[in-house]
Amino acid sequence: MAKLIKNGKVVDDNWQVLPADATEVPAGPVIVPLALWQSAAGELADRGDLGVWLAPDEDPAELADALPSLAVVAIEFPKFADGRGYSSAALLRSRYGYRGELRAIGEVLRDQFFYLTRCGFDALQPAEGRYTDEQLVASLASLGDFSEPYQGAIDRPEPVWRRHQRQQVAA
Amino acid sequence: MYRYDAFDQRIVDERVAQFSDQTTRYLAGELSEDEYRPLRLQNGLYIQKQAPMLRIAVPYGLLSAAQLRRVARIARDYDKGYVHFSTRQNIQYNWPALENVPKILAELAEVEMHAIQTSGNCIRNFTSDPYAGVAGDEVIDPRPWAEILRQWATFHPEFAYLPRKFKIAVNGASEDRAVIQCHDIGLDLVRNDAGETGFRVLVGGGLGRTPIIGKEISAFVPWQDIITYCEAILRVYNRFGRRDNMYKARIKILVQSMGIEAFREQVEAEWQHSRGGPGTLTESEVARVAGHFVDPAYETLPAEDAGYHRQLADNKAFAAWARRNVRTHKQPGYASVVLSLKKTGVAPGDITSEQLEQVADWADRYSFGEVRSTHEQNLVLADVRQSDLYAVWQAARDAGLATPNIGLLTDMICCPGGDFCNLANAKSIPVAEAIQERFDDLDYLHDIGDIEINISGCMNACGHHHVGHIGILGVDKNGQEWYQVTIGGAQGNQASLGKVIGPSFARAEMPDVLERIIQIYIEERHADERFIDTARRIGIAPFKTRVYADRDVKKKVVNG
Structure with a gap:
C-alpha cells in the first residue's frame, strides 16, 4: 500500500490520484483533477x-465554494522547484479557510518538507518509489529543520518577534 | 551593527546542520544532482570551472572586525588565501572543496555569518548604502529596515522556489547609493507630509539580459506595512511570473507584460487580505532592531582637524589619496575612508587573508570595529577621526590598499568573468587589468575625473555594465571572446542604461577603444563637466565616429 506522511507520521494511504486526462471516476477514495471535478461536480x-x-x-479560488464537501485537496508539484504550489496552499488555508487534508503530490522531497508544512500542507506524498520505507521514516527529521522560523506563515501566523520576547540590546 | 540573539543564532546553527546532512546525503548518492543543486545554490555554493565557489552573505555590506578575521582564516585554511568582494557586497571563496563547505559554514556561524540565500531562485541578500548611518544626506537609516526585512526573507517558506532570483535593495539617503532602480524591489525610505516614515517602492528593475529601470508601484507604504506589502508583491510574482523560460522569468518581465497599473492593482488586491495582519510591524520590534544601529561613541571634535590639514598641505601623495578615498562624515571631525581593492594587477574586489586581517586591525583601532563592503567592490572604514587619517593612509599604503583611485577610471566594477565563472562568455579581469595598465598616469586619471567603468563577462551583468558610464560586456562570437561597449549608463538618482556604440571589439583592442572614448570626452567637455554629463549632452555619435574611424577607412578601401 502507498505511504503518506500525515501530521508528521508515516501512514498507509488508500487514496487513488487520478491522472490529469482521466474521464471516469472509479469507486473508492479518489482524488480527481480539477477539470474532471468541474465537469462532473453535480x-x-x-x-x-x-x-x-x-x-x-490552477487557481484555488475555483474550489472555494466546494471546500466544505471535499475530504482532500491535493496540490501537484510537477517539479519540486516549481514553487507555485506553496502560494496555492497558503491561499487555501488562509483566504478560503480550508481545514481538511491538504496534500502535496508529485515531486515531493524531504528537503522541502519544512517549507511545505509551513505553508499549510498536513499531508506529504513523495512519488512512489522515490524513498524506501526506511528513508521515508528518516525523512521525518526534515520536518523539524528549524525550530523557530523568523516569519509568520500558515503553521505559525505570527512572526518570531510576536511569538517571543526578543532580547533588547543594552543601551 | 546587528548582533544575533538566541533566535538568530539557532537559525544559523540549524542551517549548518541541515546543509551538512544534505551534503552527506548527496555524497552518499541519496540526493540526485538535480535535487541537490537548488539546495546548494540557496547556500551560495556553485560548481564552477576550477572548483566550487562559495558566496557568503554580507547583509547590506556590514562586517565586524571579528568576522573579517574569520573570513581571512577560512580563506587560509580552506582556500588559496584570498577572497573576492562581489557587486552585491558579498564575499566569494573561489576554491573551497565541496566536502569542506559544511565545516566552513560552521566556522562562519560562530561569528554570526552564513551563506543563506546568496544564490538560487529565492530572495537574495539585501543590499544598501555603504555609508548608511554616516552620510550627511541620509534621511532615514536604512540598516534597521534592511535587517528587519532580511529576517523576514530568511527561509520564507512560500518564496523559496520563485520563478527566478529576487533582489531587494534599500536606500535611505537623498542620493541613491544602493542602485534601487535596478532591483526586483527597490525600497526608498521617505517621510510623508505628516513626517511619518514609509517607503517609496519600486518594482521590476534589473540588469541582466533585459535591463529595465524599476517602476514606482507605490509612492508611500507606511513602515508598519512594508512586510505585508512586499509579501503581496512576492505572492503575485510567485504565482504569475513565467517559469517556462528562465530568461523571461524575472519579475521585470511580468511587470512589463502586465503593465505597472495592472500589476499594482493585483498587488493591492492581494495586500488587502494581509494588511494589518500579524506581519504588521510594531514600534517595539523596530526599536529592538534599531537599537543595534545607534551611533558609536563619537568624541566631540572640531569640524576640521588642524593637524590633518597640515598633513594634507605637506604631503602630496596623502592629499591625492584623501581627495579620492576620504569622504565627508555627518559627525564633526570624522571621515569615512574607502580602501581601494582596485590596485592595478589585482583582480578588482580581491583581497588576501593578510590584508583582511590588517583591515580588521584598523577597524578595531580607528573605526569602532566595523567595516563595510560596497557594491563597487571596495571596503569602507566608516568612522575614522580626521586626526587618524594619516596613520590609516600609511598603514593602507603599506598594505597595498591605498590606491588613490576611488571614483576614477581605474576603480572599475568587474565580475570574476571567464577566469572563474561557468556562466561567462568572456574573461573580464584581464580586460580590467589591460585598461588599468594603459591608464597608469595618476595626473591624467585625476584630470579625467569621476567616471565609472563596469565590466561583465556575460549578459547576466554581475559587473553592472548597463549602468556604467562606460559599460563593457563580454560576448561570445563563434567561440571567441569579444567585447561590446556601451556609453551613457549611470547608477544613482539619475540611473540610466547605456547605449551600445557599435560592433564589438577583440580583447586586445579594448585599451585603445577606451583611450579614444576618453580623448573625445577631453576634447568635448565643458569646464568641470563629468564624463557622464558630457556623454549625455553630446550623445554616443561622436564616440562612435572616432572609435570606428579606422574600420570605416578600411571598409572604404576595400569597397573602393
Whole structure:
C-alpha cells in the first residue's frame, strides 16, 4: 500500500490520484483533477470520499465554494522547484479557510518538507518509489529543520518577534 | 551593527546542520544532482570551472572586525588565501572543496555569518548604502529596515522556489547609493507630509539580459506595512511570473507584460487580505532592531582637524589619496575612508587573508570595529577621526590598499568573468587589468575625473555594465571572446542604461577603444563637466565616429 506522511507520521494511504486526462471516476477514495471535478461536480457532490487536485497554474479560488464537501485537496508539484504550489496552499488555508487534508503530490522531497508544512500542507506524498520505507521514516527529521522560523506563515501566523520576547540590546 | 540573539543564532546553527546532512546525503548518492543543486545554490555554493565557489552573505555590506578575521582564516585554511568582494557586497571563496563547505559554514556561524540565500531562485541578500548611518544626506537609516526585512526573507517558506532570483535593495539617503532602480524591489525610505516614515517602492528593475529601470508601484507604504506589502508583491510574482523560460522569468518581465497599473492593482488586491495582519510591524520590534544601529561613541571634535590639514598641505601623495578615498562624515571631525581593492594587477574586489586581517586591525583601532563592503567592490572604514587619517593612509599604503583611485577610471566594477565563472562568455579581469595598465598616469586619471567603468563577462551583468558610464560586456562570437561597449549608463538618482556604440571589439583592442572614448570626452567637455554629463549632452555619435574611424577607412578601401 502507498505511504503518506500525515501530521508528521508515516501512514498507509488508500487514496487513488487520478491522472490529469482521466474521464471516469472509479469507486473508492479518489482524488480527481480539477477539470474532471468541474465537469462532473453535480454527480460527485454527495460522495464523502472525494478529493480534488490542483495543478500549479490552477487557481484555488475555483474550489472555494466546494471546500466544505471535499475530504482532500491535493496540490501537484510537477517539479519540486516549481514553487507555485506553496502560494496555492497558503491561499487555501488562509483566504478560503480550508481545514481538511491538504496534500502535496508529485515531486515531493524531504528537503522541502519544512517549507511545505509551513505553508499549510498536513499531508506529504513523495512519488512512489522515490524513498524506501526506511528513508521515508528518516525523512521525518526534515520536518523539524528549524525550530523557530523568523516569519509568520500558515503553521505559525505570527512572526518570531510576536511569538517571543526578543532580547533588547543594552543601551 | 546587528548582533544575533538566541533566535538568530539557532537559525544559523540549524542551517549548518541541515546543509551538512544534505551534503552527506548527496555524497552518499541519496540526493540526485538535480535535487541537490537548488539546495546548494540557496547556500551560495556553485560548481564552477576550477572548483566550487562559495558566496557568503554580507547583509547590506556590514562586517565586524571579528568576522573579517574569520573570513581571512577560512580563506587560509580552506582556500588559496584570498577572497573576492562581489557587486552585491558579498564575499566569494573561489576554491573551497565541496566536502569542506559544511565545516566552513560552521566556522562562519560562530561569528554570526552564513551563506543563506546568496544564490538560487529565492530572495537574495539585501543590499544598501555603504555609508548608511554616516552620510550627511541620509534621511532615514536604512540598516534597521534592511535587517528587519532580511529576517523576514530568511527561509520564507512560500518564496523559496520563485520563478527566478529576487533582489531587494534599500536606500535611505537623498542620493541613491544602493542602485534601487535596478532591483526586483527597490525600497526608498521617505517621510510623508505628516513626517511619518514609509517607503517609496519600486518594482521590476534589473540588469541582466533585459535591463529595465524599476517602476514606482507605490509612492508611500507606511513602515508598519512594508512586510505585508512586499509579501503581496512576492505572492503575485510567485504565482504569475513565467517559469517556462528562465530568461523571461524575472519579475521585470511580468511587470512589463502586465503593465505597472495592472500589476499594482493585483498587488493591492492581494495586500488587502494581509494588511494589518500579524506581519504588521510594531514600534517595539523596530526599536529592538534599531537599537543595534545607534551611533558609536563619537568624541566631540572640531569640524576640521588642524593637524590633518597640515598633513594634507605637506604631503602630496596623502592629499591625492584623501581627495579620492576620504569622504565627508555627518559627525564633526570624522571621515569615512574607502580602501581601494582596485590596485592595478589585482583582480578588482580581491583581497588576501593578510590584508583582511590588517583591515580588521584598523577597524578595531580607528573605526569602532566595523567595516563595510560596497557594491563597487571596495571596503569602507566608516568612522575614522580626521586626526587618524594619516596613520590609516600609511598603514593602507603599506598594505597595498591605498590606491588613490576611488571614483576614477581605474576603480572599475568587474565580475570574476571567464577566469572563474561557468556562466561567462568572456574573461573580464584581464580586460580590467589591460585598461588599468594603459591608464597608469595618476595626473591624467585625476584630470579625467569621476567616471565609472563596469565590466561583465556575460549578459547576466554581475559587473553592472548597463549602468556604467562606460559599460563593457563580454560576448561570445563563434567561440571567441569579444567585447561590446556601451556609453551613457549611470547608477544613482539619475540611473540610466547605456547605449551600445557599435560592433564589438577583440580583447586586445579594448585599451585603445577606451583611450579614444576618453580623448573625445577631453576634447568635448565643458569646464568641470563629468564624463557622464558630457556623454549625455553630446550623445554616443561622436564616440562612435572616432572609435570606428579606422574600420570605416578600411571598409572604404576595400569597397573602393
